[in-house]
Amino acid sequence: MQEIKRKALISKASELLKNGTVDRVFGWRRGEFDYDITPALFYSAEELEKDFVWNSMCGANFSKYLVKETGKSEKKVLVFLKPCDTYSFNQLLTEHRFDREKVYAVGIECGGMIDISKVKAECDGIFAVREDGDNIITETLYDGEKTFAKKDVLAERCLNCKSKKHVAYDELIGEDGDVIDCNRFDEVEILEKMSPDERFAFWQNELSRCIRCNACRDVCPACTCEKCVFDNPASGVENKAAANSFEEKMFHIIRAFHVAGRCTDCGECSRVCPQHIPLHLLNRKFIKDIDTFYGDYQAGAEVGSRAPVVNYTVDDPEPGEAVMRGDTNG
Amino acid sequence: MVKISLEKINDFFAAVAAHGTLYIPVDTSAGAKYEKWENGKKLSDALNTVRSPKDFFFPQTENLMEFKTEGNKIEIIDTRTEHEDFVVFGVRACDVKSFEVLDKVFLSEPVDSFYKNRREHAVTVSLACTKPHETCFCGTFGIDAAEPGGDVVCYKTADALFLDAKTEKGEKLLASVVSVTEKAEKADEAEVEEQKKTVRDRLSKLPLANLKADAFGDGKTSKFFNAPEWKELSESCLGCGTCTFVCPTCQCYDIKDFNTGSGVKRFRCWDSCMYSDFTKMSAGQPRLTQLERFRQRFMHKLVYFPTNNDGMFSCVGCGRCINKCPIQMNIVKVMKKLGGGENG
Amino acid sequence: MAEMFDPLIPKIGVVTDIRIDTPDVKTFRVVTPDGKKAFDHRPGQCAMLSVPGVGEAMFSITSSPTNTEYMEFSIKKCGCVTDWLHSMEVGQEITIRGPYGRPFPVDTEFAGHDMLFVAGGIGLAPLRSVINYCRHYRDRYGKIDIVYGSRSKQDLVDYKEIIDEWANDKNVNVYLTIDREQPDWDGHVGFVPNYVKELGFSTDKIAVLCGPPIMIKFTLAGLQELGFDKTQVYTTMELRMKCGIGKCGRCNIGAKYVCKDGPVFRFDEIDELPDEY
Numbered sequence: 007m008q009e010i011k012r013k014a015l016i017s018k019a020s021e022l023l024k025n026g027t028v029d030r031v032f033g034w035r036r037g038e039f040d041y042d043i044t045p046a047l048f049y050s051a052e053e054l055e056k057d058f059v060w061n062s063m064c065g066a067n068f069s070k071y072l073v074k075e076t077g078k079s080e081k082k083v084l085v086f087l088k089p090c091d092t093y094s095f096n097q098l099l100t101e102h103r104f105d106r107e108k109v110y111a112v113g114i115e116c117g118g119m120i121d122i123s124k125v126k127a128e129c130d131g132i133f134a135v136r137e138d139g140d141n142i143i144t145e146t147l148y149d150g151e152k153t154f155a156k157k158d159v160l161a162e163r164c165l166n167c168k169s170k171k172h173v174a175y176d177e178l179i180g181e182d183g184d185v186i187d188c189n190r191f192d193e194v195e196i197l198e199k200m201s202p203d204e205r206f207a208f209w210q211n212e213l214s215r216c217i218r219c220n221a222c223r224d225v226c227p228a229c230t231c232e233k234c235v236f237d238n239p240a241s242g243v244e245n246k247a248a249a250n251s252f253e254e255k256m257f258h259i260i261r262a263f264h265v266a267g268r269c270t271d272c273g274e275c276s277r278v279c280p281q282h283i284p285l286h287l288l289n290r291k292f293i294k295d296i297d298t299f300y301g302d303y304q305a306g307a308e309v310g311s312r313a314p315v316v317n318y319t320v321d322d323p324e325p326g327e328a329v330m331r332g333d334t335n336g
Numbered sequence: 337m338v339k340i341s342l343e344k345i346n347d348f349f350a351a352v353a354a355h356g357t358l359y360i361p362v363d364t365s366a367g368a369k370y371e372k373w374e375n376g377k378k379l380s381d382a383l384n385t386v387r388s389p390k391d392f393f394f395p396q397t398e399n400l401m402e403f404k405t406e407g408n409k410i411e412i413i414d415t416r417t418e419h420e421d422f423v424v425f426g427v428r429a430c431d432v433k434s435f436e437v438l439d440k441v442f443l444s445e446p447v448d449s450f451y452k453n454r455r456e457h458a459v460t461v462s463l464a465c466t467k468p469h470e471t472c473f474c475g476t477f478g479i480d481a482a483e484p485g486g487d488v489v490c491y492k493t494a495d496a497l498f499l500d501a502k503t504e505k506g507e508k509l510l511a512s513v514v515s516v517t518e519k520a521e522k523a524d525e526a527e528v529e530e531q532k533k534t535v536r537d538r539l540s541k542l543p544l545a546n547l548k549a550d551a552f553g554d555g556k557t558s559k560f561f562n563a564p565e566w567k568e569l570s571e572s573c574l575g576c577g578t579c580t581f582v583c584p585t586c587q588c589y590d591i592k593d594f595n596t597g598s599g600v601k602r603f604r605c606w607d608s609c610m611y612s613d614f615t616k617m618s619a620g621q622p623r624l625t626q627l628e629r630f631r632q633r634f635m636h637k638l639v640y641f642p643t644n645n646d647g648m649f650s651c652v653g654c655g656r657c658i659n660k661c662p663i664q665m666n667i668v669k670v671m672k673k674l675g676g677g678e679n680g
Numbered sequence: 681m682a683e684m685f686d687p688l689i690p691k692i693g694v695v696t697d698i699r700i701d702t703p704d705v706k707t708f709r710v711v712t713p714d715g716k717k718a719f720d721h722r723p724g725q726c727a728m729l730s731v732p733g734v735g736e737a738m739f740s741i742t743s744s745p746t747n748t749e750y751m752e753f754s755i756k757k758c759g760c761v762t763d764w765l766h767s768m769e770v771g772q773e774i775t776i777r778g779p780y781g782r783p784f785p786v787d788t789e790f791a792g793h794d795m796l797f798v799a800g801g802i803g804l805a806p807l808r809s810v811i812n813y814c815r816h817y818r819d820r821y822g823k824i825d826i827v828y829g830s831r832s833k834q835d836l837v838d839y840k841e842i843i844d845e846w847a848n849d850k851n852v853n854v855y856l857t858i859d860r861e862q863p864d865w866d867g868h869v870g871f872v873p874n875y876v877k878e879l880g881f882s883t884d885k886i887a888v889l890c891g892p893p894i895m896i897k898f899t900l901a902g903l904q905e906l907g908f909d910k911t912q913v914y915t916t917m918e919l920r921m922k923c924g925i926g927k928c929g930r931c932n933i934g935a936k937y938v939c940k941d942g943p944v945f946r947f948d949e950i951d952e953l954p955d956e957y
Contacts, residue, residue, distance in 0.1 A: 400686075400688055400689070401688075401689055403732035403733070403775075405732055405733070408768075408769075408771050408772040408773055409773055410692055410732060410773040410774070410775065412689065412690065412691075412692065412775065414689060416684070416686070441927050442927065446685075446687040446925050447687075448686070448687070448688070448927065449684050449685065449686035450686065450688075557934050557935065557954055558954075561934075561954040561955075562954075587927070587929070588928060588929030588930070589922070589923070589927070589928050589929070590922055590928070591688070591736060591922045591923065591928070592735070593730075593732060593733050593734065593735060593736075595733045600732040600733040602732070602736075604688075607922075607928070607929070609929060614920075614929075614930060615919065615920050615930055615931075616920065617918070617919070617920045620893075622919060622933075622956050622957050623956065628956060632932070632956075635934075635954075636929075636932065639935070640932065640934060640935040643934075643935035644935050
């Protein structure tokens with residue numbers, strides 16, 4: 007199935023390259039061990055045939071790359087977008103971060119991406135991975151061939167998939183799905199039910215692992231500032247490492263505030279964190295609060311939509327209400 | 337060589353800890369990490385820690401000195417103290433080698449006293465690998481995972497640890513725990529040798545076993561610097577510092593001042609050549625795009641460092657970058673792409 | 681432990697004199713609290729100056745090693761640390777560590793030769809140390825030519841010393857130029873590289889260049905047209921530095937570290953470096 011889909015994507019990309027619609031293609035390049043797939047540009051049908059892959063390990067969201075890439079050529083770039091990627095795509099358009107005319111977007115149906123670390127936790131030395139229907143089959147150095155049900159090794163963000171619907175595309179390959187009424191706020195609720203001390207301890211434990219590599223920021227489609235405050239010596243928060251432990255926590259909290267109302271919950275931050283910090287929970291808390299206070303809002307669902315936090319209406323709750331609620335939450 | 341049954345490993349750790357703080361790799365929900373040993377803490381079975389043990393000698397942040405200022409006067413406060421003795425247990429062959437690489441930087445003249453202080457007070461107990469991973473390529477750099485370096489080499493079999501002192505420091509450590517160890521018999525030594533053979537056989541069959549670094553090294557700057565391949569290799573690099581921070585040999589640093597309110601602390605922290613502001617000056621920026629920054633990291637590891645250090649590469653093949661890079665770009669892909677046919 | 685030397689731990693320096701050179705350049709005189717020179721250095725070497733809480737930065741030592749009483753630094757205002765230095769008053773303490781880097785080969789390759797110094801703007805700062813060294817040991821060198829230019833007369837660093845001392849020395853020729861005409865200037869007007877070509881120096885000498893990259897590029901080309909070989913031409917480079925001792929990684933170009941293997945390079949050596957500076 008994946009192979010058929012791969013062929014279909016290659017053939018679509020080759021056709022668009024050949025008829026001159028696009029002059030390059032953003033896709034996923036094959037690695038050494040099947041699971042180590044790199045976002046890459048392809049320029050020809052031959053290159054695509056050789057190295058382009060499409061499978062359940064193509065997690066990378068290409069939307070942010072468009073900010074720089076669209077400035078590099080007069081021609082369009084082809085980009086493949088999974089449903090969740092299309093929300094980032096729209097949000098970047100809303101923020102005028104790239105020129106829509108320079109992109110040819112092909113939506114692809116997505117059955118969820120796996121978290122290879124979940125697989126690695128169960129077997130040693132994976133040198134090949136393949137898919138067979140709903141199964142993930144690994145060939146390993148020490149545990150022979152092992153089969154996993156894909157649903158057991160799905161990435162967190164895919165277990166809580168919010169939408170199978172493409173909200174932006176020029177062309178769609180496969181079926182479009184629907185917005186899903188998912189349980190993505192369950193984990194946030196667990197945190198909300200904690201006492202402040204417990205919650206503090208939870209985040210302290212998680213954030214203490216941060217090595218301040220900036221991968222979360224650098225992959226985040228909502229983080230496209232030309233000059234990040236954390237790189238600005240005049241900001242007073244530019245340190246590459248914590249001068250004290252307070253600052254380490256502040257880095258992630260400041261970032262969560264900066265992307266509030268713009269974060270589409272694509273989950274790239276948690277995917278790339280080398281220390282497995284569940285960063286998406288900070289952003290989801292903001293999304294949940296915005297939903298609660300201002301009515302349901304999904305960043306990126308529509309181009310040009312104004313996030314409630316930047317759109318004053320007379321019905322907005324008073325800031326005091328949030329404070330009050332904070333009190334009742336303990 | 338001495339021996340201790342795995343059932344008594346806690347006693348062994350307790351005996352070591354009596355002579356200096358002991359750090360061992362333990363399992364956490366986010367992978368293995370070094371922690372201070374306390375009674376009952378279990379040794380991780382993981383092949384390696386997420387963060388490298390370079391932290392022990394070159395921590396992510398450290399205070400270098402403090403200043404007190406009053407009017408136009410400055411007082412420099414030297415906050416250095418003699419480091420306590422400590423033991424790092426379970427260091428893999430690649431990481432042991434990384435200490436040698438770091439020594440070349442920090443112990444060359446003028447010697448970095450902060451690093452030296454920690455090195456002098458540490459005893460390294462290495463741990464031979466038994467199940468190297470697909471991402472391992474220490475062999476490329478002449479490292480034998482079956483027989484690591486260190487002050488004491490440790491081999492772990494199904495039911496025992498075997499320890500062999502390799503330096504004076506190591507002998508001292510083993511002498512201090514003699515009450516909990518027993519002398520290894522001939523049969524034990526044979527068992528260790530047999531295990532080494534098995535592991536070496538495994539190493540020879542790893543997917544990256546044929547990766548060669550021969551194409552790189554001293555004098556190869558002009559051959560690779562302007563290679564067209566850098567564009568493709570670096571095109572999706574995010575410019576984050578993950579690879580440099582998990583790397584056991586990356587050692588670039590920044591020095592910054594922090595105003596505490598009552599004084600100024602000058603601290604050193606890890607920095608990354610992957611960051612856009614690493615070389616930025618008020619007068620200009622020599623590495624303008626991610627391509628130059630990306631190229632710098634790999635040229636440094638594969639060409640510049642060996643040029644200055646008798647051919648020693650600044651990579652030990654631990655595979656951390658393969659596991660952790662957000663876009664799955666890594667030194668193996670770079671070596672294969674640039675080295676072409678010469679690199680298996 | 682406390683007595684052990686560490687290259688990153690500085691000494692205290694006291695600023696005993698501040699001279700306003702140009703609208704954005706000041707020259708600071710620095711000694712230790714007991715009134716001595718902080719350390720000996722060679723012409724072309726640098727030192728790390730810092731203001732605790734603001735930061736540390738590398739500056740070339742402008743005074744000649746033959747000055748045994750104090751060190752001087754001519755510093756252009758262009759960032760955090762330099763802004764602070766420009767705002768301070770005499771008596772202020774700062775920190776100082778060094779000396780760093782490979783100096784000009786004044787006693788070997790330069791010895792016995794005619795010298796041509798070419799500087800632009802603040803680029804005179806590192807050359808002043810060598811020029812004054814050569815003037816001090818005048819009989820060790822042949823003829824000395826100095827070509828120096830800046831945007832305007834006001835932007836000429838060390839103008840008074842140049843006019844009152846250098847220009848009066850025997851066998852020292854000073855050629856000044858400014859970019860544009862101005863009322864109180866009757867000297868040469870034009871860019872440094874062109875002036876060097878106009879003056880047309882003979883090639884039996886050693887040239888030392890320092891200034892903005894564009895000036896260096898065209899001056900070098902001009903000298904080559906005149907017949908100079910790259911092995912006769914030196915310059916001093918500037919890159920971002922933090923440690924000053926070849927460890928922090930910032931000033932790495934190819935296998936060289938500018939703070940340790942430079943900042944002084946001969947142009948044939950620069951040719952061997954990858955093009956990344």
